[in-house]
Amino acid sequence: MKKRPYEEQIHIDGRVWGAIAGVAICAFPLLVAIIYQLKPDWGVVLKGLIGVAPIFWTVGLIEVFTYIPMLGAGSSYLAFVTGNITNLKAPCAMNAMENAEVKPGSKEGEIISTIAVATSSIVTILIIALGVLMIVPLTPVLESPTLTPAFDNILPALFGALGVVYISRNWKLAIAPVSVMLAIYIILPMLGVQGLDGLVGIFVPVGAIIAIAVARVLYKKGKI
């Protein structure tokens, strides 16, 4: 039998594994209901879903269109199953492609990004599993007032370092989206708008659209 090229086979594998993982993840509440002979209260479920689905389904839809071109096929199929995309998998893949000196979207980029996301997924699952096993001795350490500020500031620490790399390399592309995002996040809270941290998933494509628009103008003028 003729072997399919990687870039074709990965879509078949991704769909099959995605379906299996989806069924397995949805099986948890189903098994709980069967084993304990419980019935869900659909009114409560609907009420709970109304509180989260409009935002997180929108964010999910946006993330699909934002991260697939960034990460490539293999890592997207995997990252959308293993989660923590914006705070872990996407920066990890970006860093890996940068270090390996391969371009995102290229065949090499696809391979490196998939290896990075797969490794990150395995390590995350292992660390959380170890943490669950050692939850009793670990809880006071991780929740100690000394260490809490360090873990509260993981995103600034990550994006500070990442920002230097990407902004210094693409500063012409960076000026407009970074300025707009700073304005949004500084001015809106001053006007009393709260809960912006939960909307970061929606602001990612806004920043991307601004960057693409500016890039188009600069590209047409031959400045990039």
Add this chain to the structure above:
Amino acid sequence: MEFSLNSPILFIIVGAILLLVTAQSVFFLVRAWKAGVEMGISKTKLRKTVISSAIFTIAPAVSILMGVIVLSKKLGLALPWLRLSVIGALTYELTAAENAANAAGTSLSDSATAVNGEQFLNIAIVMTLGIIVGLVLVPILCKRIQGGMDKMKKKDTKWGEIVTNALFMGMVSAFLGLIFCDISTGLSGWIKVFVMLVSAVCMALMGLLMKITKWQWLNDYALPICMLIGMASAIPITNWIG
């Protein structure tokens, strides 16, 4: 069978699901590795990618574990273990769990009273369905989106690369903006900004060090090292101005 939040059967189910997801990750890792070797990417480069990605993941994974601890006080360990190991992210899972708990007539902050079986089931369903959209859409849209990007790159390679860079920039700019969202609350709102600056300066110094010493190996570890230094700096910064 009587429901218990930390019943062994719940851990067995979660363990089985996570084994399956780990198997998927191993499968993709092996497939990409083999394709990479066939493509001519050196094994050293592939190995370096594995090692640096593993090191990079440690600190964020520990912070995700802290989310498991927070949620476990109300929901037991099994459900948060599953939810934070797959699909979601900390921000989503905490919001979803709180919304579902409120709808079920309780609250996550009320850790003195445990949820009953029905409340647990309702919360588990909301947390599962509330973020299912990515899992459903990726298999449907991934090939089409990639096809679109490939077409764009075939037509104009440079423009295709610029669009990918612009997408990265969108993500970086949104998160850089987010760091400033608390500055109107006073000096303590600047903690995140100072941490970001420490991490950024550290990265710039690493770049300089690599240029001067030609220590290319440092490239693989620069980001996790700067991230850890940034996180560590949050401790004295918070003590001073928090």
